[in-house]
Ligand SMILES: [Ca+2]
């Protein structure tokens with residue numbers, strides 16, 4: 557599972573055009589933490605098999621425009637979202653987004669906190685990553701629902717507005733995370749599907765769906781994992797500006 561992480565090192569920061577100065581001249585540094593709040597063997601498949609939920613390595617982008625990674629109701633753009641969603645591999649998506657207009661910086665997160673190397677976050681584990689942004693910037697991030705064929709968690713296509721009335725957002729943003737079906741692979745029952753990440757013979761294995769990116773809350777099998785507050789906790793913390801307490 558999630559073995560195709562070629563060329564990506566933990567916490568790799570791909571600086572692009574540089575972060576422009578805010579009105580007061582200072583970008584804000586943010587830390588995002590994604591925690592898997594499920595318990596081991598929390599789920600039981602229809603055949604009685606108990607399984608644990610995990611979330612894959614992923615990527616985050618700071619951007620100024622909307623719908624940088626996908627558009628609801630449209631086909632996947634073939635820029636790497638499929639590999640992220642089906643194989644838990646964010647590397648192609650991170651690379652291709654570098655040349656997309658409005659993308660300011662990209663972070664790839666692959667190594668769980670305290671782990672020796674890249675891998676998914678299993679129950680209780682977490683990823684953290686940091687980036688900087690100014691007022692007007694938005695955050696998008698992606699991670700695979702690791703026991704699915706092509707489901708990923710991400711905010712709405714417009715991303716999360718990192719500032720409200722010029723002030724950096726802070727705290728729990730789990731409610732802004734949504735489970736999406738990438739529309740690229742036919743769905744099987746989570747946890748036991750033979751073409752899903754942990755069990756498929758090779759990356760990109762499974763029946764083509766020829767669908768569109770859609771909210772998974774009404775997708776067969778997906779409802780239990782679409783309530784993001786029941787499976788993860790995502791927080792964002794802006795660093796204090798120099799001189800403040
Ligand atoms: Ca699907």
Ligand SMILES: [Ca+2]
Nearest residue numbers: 751756761762
């Ligand atoms: Ca597959």
